Amino acid sequence: MTHIIAIALCIAGFACLCAAMVRHQPDFVGRKLDTGTSHRLRHTGFSLLLAALAVDMIGLGAGYGAIAWCAHLTLGAGLVLFRLNRAIARRPAKARAAPKN
Amino acid sequence: MKDGFRQCMAWLHTWTGLLLGWLLFAIFVTGTAAYFQEEISRWMKPEVTAAPDRDAATQAAITYLNRTQPDAESWFISPPSARSPTVSTFWQPRKVAGEEPRKRRGRRGDTSATLDGQGQPVTARETQGGFFLYRFHFDLHYMPVYWARYLVGVAAMFMLIAIFSGIVTHKKIFADFFMLRFGKGQRSWLDAHNVTAVFALPFYLMITYTGLVTLATMYMPWGIAANYSKPDAFFEEVFPGRAEVERSGIGAPLVAVTPLMEIARRRWNGAEIGSVRVAMPGDGNSIITLTRASSGAIGSRGESMVFSGTSGDLLEKSPVQGGAMATQSVMIGLHAGRFAGWGLRWLYFLSGVGGTIMVGSGLVLWTVKRRVKLADPARPHFGFRVVSRMNIAAIAGLPAGIATYFLANRLLPLGMEARADWEIHSLFIAWGATLIWAIARPEKRAWVESLALAGGLFAAVPVINALTVPRNGISGLLSGDWLFVAFDIAMLVLAAGFGFSARKAARATTVKSPRRARAIKEELATA
Numbered sequence: 001m002t003h004i005i006a007i008a009l010c011i012a013g014f015a016c017l018c019a020a021m022v023r024h025q026p027d028f029v030g031r032k033l034d035t036g037t038s039h040r041l042r043h044t045g046f047s048l049l050l051a052a053l054a055v056d057m058i059g060l061g062a063g064y065g066a067i068a069w070c071a072h073l074t075l076g077a078g079l080v081l082f083r084l085n086r087a088i089a090r091r092p093a094k095a096r097a098a099p100k101n
Numbered sequence: 102m103k104d105g106f107r108q109c110m111a112w113l114h115t116w117t118g119l120l121l122g123w124l125l126f127a128i129f130v131t132g133t134a135a136y137f138q139e140e141i142s143r144w145m146k147p148e149v150t151a152a153p154d155r156d157a158a159t160q161a162a163i164t165y166l167n168r169t170q171p172d173a174e175s176w177f178i179s180p181p182s183a184r185s186p187t188v189s190t191f192w193q194p195r196k197v198a199g200e201e202p203r204k205r206r207g208r209r210g211d212t213s214a215t216l217d218g219q220g221q222p223v224t225a226r227e228t229q230g231g232f233f234l235y236r237f238h239f240d241l242h243y244m245p246v247y248w249a250r251y252l253v254g255v256a257a258m259f260m261l262i263a264i265f266s267g268i269v270t271h272k273k274i275f276a277d278f279f280m281l282r283f284g285k286g287q288r289s290w291l292d293a294h295n296v297t298a299v300f301a302l303p304f305y306l307m308i309t310y311t312g313l314v315t316l317a318t319m320y321m322p323w324g325i326a327a328n329y330s331k332p333d334a335f336f337e338e339v340f341p342g343r344a345e346v347e348r349s350g351i352g353a354p355l356v357a358v359t360p361l362m363e364i365a366r367r368r369w370n371g372a373e374i375g376s377v378r379v380a381m382p383g384d385g386n387s388i389i390t391l392t393r394a395s396s397g398a399i400g401s402r403g404e405s406m407v408f409s410g411t412s413g414d415l416l417e418k419s420p421v422q423g424g425a426m427a428t429q430s431v432m433i434g435l436h437a438g439r440f441a442g443w444g445l446r447w448l449y450f451l452s453g454v455g456g457t458i459m460v461g462s463g464l465v466l467w468t469v470k471r472r473v474k475l476a477d478p479a480r481p482h483f484g485f486r487v488v489s490r491m492n493i494a495a496i497a498g499l500p501a502g503i504a505t506y507f508l509a510n511r512l513l514p515l516g517m518e519a520r521a522d523w524e525i526h527s528l529f530i531a532w533g534a535t536l537i538w539a540i541a542r543p544e545k546r547a548w549v550e551s552l553a554l555a556g557g558l559f560a561a562v563p564v565i566n567a568l569t570v571p572r573n574g575i576s577g578l579l580s581g582d583w584l585f586v587a588f589d590i591a592m593l594v595l596a597a598g599f600g601f602s603a604r605k606a607a608r609a610t611t612v613k614s615p616r617r618a619r620a621i622k623e624e625l626a627t628a
Contacts, residue, residue, distance in 0.1 A: 024279055070304060081300075
């Protein structure tokens with residue numbers, strides 16, 4: 001159960017962090033967000049990742065929890081990346097070529 | 102200076118990554134598989150089904166050893182666990198005065214036995230199972246263990262250098278955190294390499310460093326050499342359980358081990374017993390040492406309790422470990438992940454897969470990056486050809502070899518002479534064949550064919566399994582034999598992965614026109 005909650009928090013955390021990045025906003029959120037919102041999303045994202053650490057450490061003990069947290073971070077980031085790429089793949093080809101960074 | 106430094110690091114990253122990259126790839130593949138070594142062993146011994154009671158099985162093993170090896174110097178028993186249904190035992194024959202002590206290495210068949218829950222030798226096909234994959238990831242094969250471990254150590258050191266120089270080289274860890282663009286040639290390979298590297302970075306740092314720690318006394322023997330007359334004196338001091346008492350010469354029966362296991366379990370807050378060692382069985386001074394299972398805590402070296410073998414009295418507990426020893430124990434535990442339950446074990450495995458992809462994509466990246474700079478892409482220079490062919494043999498060949506290893510387990514005749522050895526040989530035959538194929542065929546076709554071969558072989562595993570043994574994924578679904586279900590699914594996922602890669606490789610367009618090459622080069626220069 002601890003694993004599931006922690007993974008959910010990591011996914012939510014990375015989703016916020018991804019949504020906070022201007023470059024990914026058109027794909028991930030559907031539009032550009034203003035600076036204030038991006039900032040708040042970034043803070044929320046990091047807070048959620050820390051919350052996952054707290055959940056892991058309370059649920060699994062400090063040592064085991066810290067190890068599990070690293071693994072949960074990897075999984076969370078991986079799933080968010082997967083979601084982002086699904087969004088990019090579904091976007092029309094024309095729009096895909098446009099953004100340059 | 103800043104750019105100069107980064108370029109230096111990029112150079113270091115490129116060459117430390119490449120030079121032993123294929124070996125690292127093999128270490129990552131087999132090491133990752135070793136997270137499931139017990140499960141692989143169980144799959145490779147389908148005859149063994151029962152999951153016996155731990156205590157009863159241990160007692161039965163002692164009864165067996167008492168009957169067959171009453172004169173041994175010591176017995177060593179690994180009770181069955183949740184992951185392994187058999188009792189492994191081995192014994193040390195008593196040294197006879199004037200006789201040369203036996204060589205430690207070599208075949209252990211005559212000093213070991215695998216028993217079932219009733220203390221009867223297990224009748225299962227001869228195989229090394231997952232243990233071979235585990236041993237290969239640091240002992241390699243067909244070469245002296247000593248050299249293999251040094252080679253693996255150098256590779257791990259290179260890996261550590263490659264990780265640190267890679268972190269410096271990768272300028273935008275956070276800005277490019279989620280950057281994975283497909284269908285853009287070199288850029289895509291770089292993205293894939295970066296993403297797999299960054300996502301499990303803590304794991305790679307941990308696994309590489311702790312990997313070196315597991316063999317640290319071998320790689321850095323000077324501390325011991327400077328302080329002890331001989332290395333054995335150091336190990337005697339660090340592992341005091343080894344000190345032996347003299348034989349009394351008076352025969353006395355052993356006490357029952359089950360109550361002692363109960364005492365130890367209570368002392369260790371319910372953690373299981375990982376091994377039972379009986380020194381001088383049958384003698385009046387016999388000693389029983391119980392050691393905590395490494396699954397019970399992160400530290401791999403369990404505490405131990407020493408009992409008198411004749412009275413069952415507690416003689417000593419293991420002393421509290423010093424800081425350095427405890428640190429080493431935890432590091433080894435972190436590396437091997439024996440403490441990990443199912444959830445964490447799968448996450449370990451996935452991180453290992455990530456590492457495999459990271460090393461593999463790095464190797465491919467070396468060729469992709471240089472291909473656009475080739476004077477004549479149709480006729481690359483010798484070094485380029487070596488790397489590109491070795492990449493095929495490593496990345497597609499080793500997985501194909503492992504699939505062959507599984508298939509050989511099912512297809513080789515059961516009564517065959519040196520069967521376990523031939524399973525291993527077949528892995529290397531398949532691997533070697535891929536190398537020859539990679540050299541003989543045009544590069545792109547070799548990629549497609551080798552990847553397809555690996556996929557096909559993995560896909561064949563569930564089929565051949567279903568045709569040769571009664572347990573398989575579908576019957577497992579009905580009877581709750583989850584090991585076989587999971588194994589079949591894992592094989593099919595691997596098959597799909599390699600099949601997908603083969604299709605991608607077949608569709609990939611190699612850069613032919615110089616203009617396109619220049620365009621890519623310019624894009625890269627600005628990126």
